[in-house]
Amino acid sequence: MTTTPAQPQPSAARKKSWAEPFKIKSVELLKTTTEDERRAAIAAAGFNTFLLPSQDVYIDLLTDSGVSAMSDHQWAAMMLGDEAYAGSRNFYEMEATIREVYGYRHVVPTHQGRGAEHLLSRSLIKPGDYVPGNMYFTTTRLHQELAGGTFVDVIIDEAHDPQNTHPFKGNVDLAKLEALRREVGAEKIPYVCIATAVNMAGGQPISLQNLREVRDWCTEHDIMLVHDMTRVAENAWFIKQREEGQQHRSVAEIVRDICDLTDTATMSAKKDALVNIGGFLATNNDRLYDKACGFVVVFEGLHTYGGLAGRDMAALAVGIRESVDDDHIAARVGQVEYLGHLLEDAGVPIVQPIGGHAVFLDARRILPHLTQDHFPAQALAAALYVDSGVRAMERGAVSAGRDPVTGENRLPRLELVRLTIPRRVYTQAHMDVTAESVIAVMEQAESIRGLRFTYEPEMLRFFMGRFEEI
Numbered sequence: 001m002t003t004t005p006a007q008p009q010p011s012a013a014r015k016k017s018w019a020e021p022f023k024i025k026s027v028e029l030l031k032t033t034t035e036d037e038r039r040a041a042i043a044a045a046g047f048n049t050f051l052l053p054s055q056d057v058y059i060d061l062l063t064d065s066g067v068s069a070m071s072d073h074q075w076a077a078m079m080l081g082d083e084a085y086a087g088s089r090n091f092y093e094m095e096a097t098i099r100e101v102y103g104y105r106h107v108v109p110t111h112q113g114r115g116a117e118h119l120l121s122r123s124l125i126k127p128g129d130y131v132p133g134n135m136y137f138t139t140t141r142l143h144q145e146l147a148g149g150t151f152v153d154v155i156i157d158e159a160h161d162p163q164n165t166h167p168f169k170g171n172v173d174l175a176k177l178e179a180l181r182r183e184v185g186a187e188k189i190p191y192v193c194i195a196t197a198v199n200m201a202g203g204q205p206i207s208l209q210n211l212r213e214v215r216d217w218c219t220e221h222d223i224m225l226v227h228d229m230t231r232v233a234e235n236a237w238f239i240k241q242r243e244e245g246q247q248h249r250s251v252a253e254i255v256r257d258i259c260d261l262t263d264t265a266t267m268s269a270k271k272d273a274l275v276n277i278g279g280f281l282a283t284n285n286d287r288l289y290d291k292a293c294g295f296v297v298v299f300e301g302l303h304t305y306g307g308l309a310g311r312d313m314a315a316l317a318v319g320i321r322e323s324v325d326d327d328h329i330a331a332r333v334g335q336v337e338y339l340g341h342l343l344e345d346a347g348v349p350i351v352q353p354i355g356g357h358a359v360f361l362d363a364r365r366i367l368p369h370l371t372q373d374h375f376p377a378q379a380l381a382a383a384l385y386v387d388s389g390v391r392a393m394e395r396g397a398v399s400a401g402r403d404p405v406t407g408e409n410r411l412p413r414l415e416l417v418r419l420t421i422p423r424r425v426y427t428q429a430h431m432d433v434t435a436e437s438v439i440a441v442m443e444q445a446e447s448i449r450g451l452r453f454t455y456e457p458e459m460l461r462f463f464m465g466r467f468e469e470i
């Protein structure tokens, strides 16, 4: 089957110094706070870092979504926004860029990734259908469920083990896929959804070889292959580092290969594509395109703006090209690995291998005195904020939510705190301060108390849920 090496290659970041392939032209000043102020702020936020005002945050590692620093070329493009209701010049520029860089034929703009997921799920899923994917993502699965579908996890088992160093933990287990087909029949599987650089697994890549096997399986059973391409460039970088025969190829070439193996894509352009807002559904399927155009006018906006301003689409067209540049992506992933290695060297348990967009702390092992129903990752993120003003987020039982059928808490094997690095925003010194704070919090881990809900929203509860200490 796979001929990939058992261990990931040591990163260049560890062997020699490197610096960002840009210089800073404009800065945003940060506020510093005292520990007492932070204690009051996190209590007022119900121990949920999503409810903190960003003014009270020093280093913001909540997410890499929509928080990139745009380049001077992107800002310049924004001044050339054609704010026409219909047929904006920027739409055609964006469409041409997507066709050229990613290769998909039809493009439907949306306000962000979940807008595209909504159009896709509504267009393709019927009640009673099953949608296999390489680990769930919160909004992706919810839109599948709202359309009457059931998500089925077909990622390899290694992905659920934070200490396993498999180089492609985003790979699909084809036996799981085949078992689902035998159980429910191909006609109940409207599509297979494959994410690149799987977010919930820790930013872990899928290999080209595995993707080809999935492609062949989908072709054999006449099932559409959908690509959640939110972090496709980071995935391509890992393929270049780790997959046999790919070292001499550019990230742009590998990105194109990945896209060419799939039929349809949803994109949150707020991640890899370096913009503050935007997304799209792209497809080679004419029928899906027609259906999605019917829905986009209802839920997002006309099919040539889909909830975006002309200037947003202009910035996106430039961002897509910058995102597949080898120097950019080497520094982007290099900075994440830099932080990860600082923590690793200090003995902090983190998800292995270090991911493309974030370092994930293993809250189970840092807080062994807390059971999972006391939400250790949520408590650890709150403690980190109190220590230094670094804002992280929970990716564990709170994010996993409740089973829609039984109503029970889903207790995932991964109980993580995500330190997500915005693109082109922070310096190495910010990473040093972050690592010192994580180490300090770990040293006083026994004093961290578990949490219980005081307010639990029905859907996507991690965003607005509130807690108190037990």
Ligand SMILES: *Cc1c(COP(=O)(O)O)cnc(C)c1O
Pocket: 065, 112, 113, 114, 115, 137, 139, 140, 195, 199, 228, 230, 267, 268, 269, 270, 271, 279
């Ligand atoms: C962020 C994200 C989405 C949803 O995109 P939004 O722009 O936040 O709506 C979908 N899939 C993955 C893998 C993501 O990381």
